[in-house]
Amino acid sequence: MDACICKFKNDALFAFSMTYDEGTVDCLANALPIHEKYNIPGHVDVVSGQLGKKRNCFLSSLNGYIHMSADELKFLINKGWGVGNHSFSHYCYPASPGLNMFREIVWSKYRLEDDLDWPVRIFTICNDMYNYSDTIELVKQHYMGCVSVEDAPNREGFDFYKIGNCMMASGGFKERPGWAPELRLENLSADFIKDSWLLLTSHLIMWDVPQSHKCVTPEYLTRYFEKLYEISGGDFWAVKPDDAIDYEYIRRNMSVCNVEYEHNKVKFDIKGNWPVGIMNSTVTVKLYGVKVNPEKATVKQTFSLTQGGYTGHKEVESIKVKDNDTLITMQVAPGKRVEIIW
Numbered sequence: 001m002d003a004c005i006c007k008f009k010n011d012a013l014f015a016f017s018m019t020y021d022e023g024t025v026d027c028l029a030n031a032l033p034i035h036e037k038y039n040i041p042g043h044v045d046v047v048s049g050q051l052g053k054k055r056n057c058f059l060s061s062l063n064g065y066i067h068m069s070a071d072e073l074k075f076l077i078n079k080g081w082g083v084g085n086h087s088f089s090h091y092c093y094p095a096s097p098g099l100n101m102f103r104e105i106v107w108s109k110y111r112l113e114d115d116l117d118w119p120v121r122i123f124t125i126c127n128d129m130y131n132y133s134d135t136i137e138l139v140k141q142h143y144m145g146c147v148s149v150e151d152a153p154n155r156e157g158f159d160f161y162k163i164g165n166c167m168m169a170s171g172g173f174k175e176r177p178g179w180a181p182e183l184r185l186e187n188l189s190a191d192f193i194k195d196s197w198l199l200l201t202s203h204l205i206m207w208d209v210p211q212s213h214k215c216v217t218p219e220y221l222t223r224y225f226e227k228l229y230e231i232s233g234g235d236f237w238a239v240k241p242d243d244a245i246d247y248e249y250i251r252r253n254m255s256v257c258n259v260e261y262e263h264n265k266v267k268f269d270i271k272g273n274w275p276v277g278i279m280n281s282t283v284t285v286k287l288y289g290v291k292v293n294p295e296k297a298t299v300k301q302t303f304s305l306t307q308g309g310y311t312g313h314k315e316v317e318s319i320k321v322k323d324n325d326t327l328i329t330m331q332v333a334p335g336k337r338v339e340i341i342w
Contacts, residue, residue, distance in 0.1 A: 003256040003268055006284040007156075008197075008247070010320070011327055012237035013190060015197040015244055016228055018168070018221075019043040019147075021086055021124065022055070022203055024065045028072055030205045030218050032079065038225040040238040044068070044076065045086035045124040045147070045201075048112040057090035058097070061211065062203060070115040077118055082240035084122035084147070085109050093131045105138050121277065122241055124165075124201075125149055136161060144277050145245045150178020153196035160245065168200040170220035171212025185224050190231040197244055200224075242279065249275040250283055254332060259287070266290055266326075270336040282317060284329045292326040294319040297342040299328075303335045 008015045018035070020027045023046035035042045047057060052069030055062055068076075073083055088108035091099055105123065112120050121144040125132050129149050139146045145160045152166035166183045167173035173184070182192040183200070202216040209215035228236060239247075254272035261267075266287060299316050317329040319340075328340070 002288045003259045004286055005251045006286050008237045009284050011284055011286060011322060013232050013235045014193045015237040015239050017199045017239055017241045017244060019045060019201045021045045021201055023068045025068050026204055026206050028068055034218060034221050041080045041240040043082040043240050045084040047086050047090050048108040049088040058092055060090055073116055082242045084124050085112055085120050086124050087126050090126045092127055093134055106142055109142055153193050153198040155196045165199050165201050168202045168216050169213050170217045174213050185227060188227050246278050246280040247283055249278060256285055265341050267339045270332045272334050274334050281331045283332055284327050287326040289324055290326045291321050292319055292340055293342040297340055300339040302337045
């Protein structure tokens with residue numbers, strides 16, 4: 001018998017994340033109710049030097065709109081959303097007057113964490129990829145991941161520091177080599193995005209958007225979410241980017257080993273290395289060819305490693321049977337020994 005950590009939580013067909021650059025107040029008013037209706041967590045990438053202010057960024061086409069305050073961002077975090085850093089001033093490298101890259105990437109991260117009382121682990125490139133190559137080494141020193149401006153969806157082995165991204169725009173995004181036309185609403189199919197993590201970004205969300213090639217209406221966002229459910233039959237993982245990154249770090253660094261199966265009993269070990277910076281250690285383990293009775297199952301967990309604080313990782317979220325296999329969604333850690341009896 002064999003086992004593995006599934007590619008996505010609950011062995012879903014694909015993973016999906018929706019993000020909003022800039023973090024303006026219209027997202028709070030217009031996007032949040034739709035996300036809650038469809039049970040899809042969101043994420044905002046904020047200009048950390050302008051929280052609660054009228055936008056005034058160098059050469060920005062969205063100046064004049066209002067950024068969310070720290071308290072409003074905390075409200076979204078409590079709703080299950082994520083927050084990433086989109087730089088201190090939405091810089092243009094190297095043209096922005098008085099540009100200080102330490103302030104843009106490093107100092108702004110820790111200031112934002114202080115404002116939110118929450119870890120900020122994702123940096124999102126602002127403007128375009130000309131801001132990437134000269135700054136990415138600094139990003140790698142302080143963040144778990146960096147979101148790019150192209151190359152979605154993310155498939156097996158994607159680069160944590162060049163995470164693929166694509167625009168969601170109610171007027172249809174502009175043609176771009178790194179944005180697949182298969183990701184437009186009218187072309188979306190399960191065949192194209194299966195086994196991948198699809199990360200989409202928009203900007204303002206308003207009924208009358210000023211730039212339909214980079215912003216989205218509530219009606220269009222609703223139709224896109226409905227299409228995701230339609231093409232997948234509901235079998236997709238709606239996830240904020242922080243949790244998707246944690247899951248993939250664990251999947252690349254830990255494995256299920258020493259699987260032993262007896263009548264109404266299965267045992268296995270979790271081995272590997274603990275990735276530094278992980279916040280969410282919950283993954284789905286698949287046991288091939290085993291049908292556990294979820295109503296009768298009891299789970300016993302021990303640790304071969306007695307140091308490192310692993311004893312806190314014991315939670316089992318769910319046990320399900322899918323086809324002829326069993327899916328166990330649970331917290332994992334190196335040195336964990338799991339025994340399931342039913």
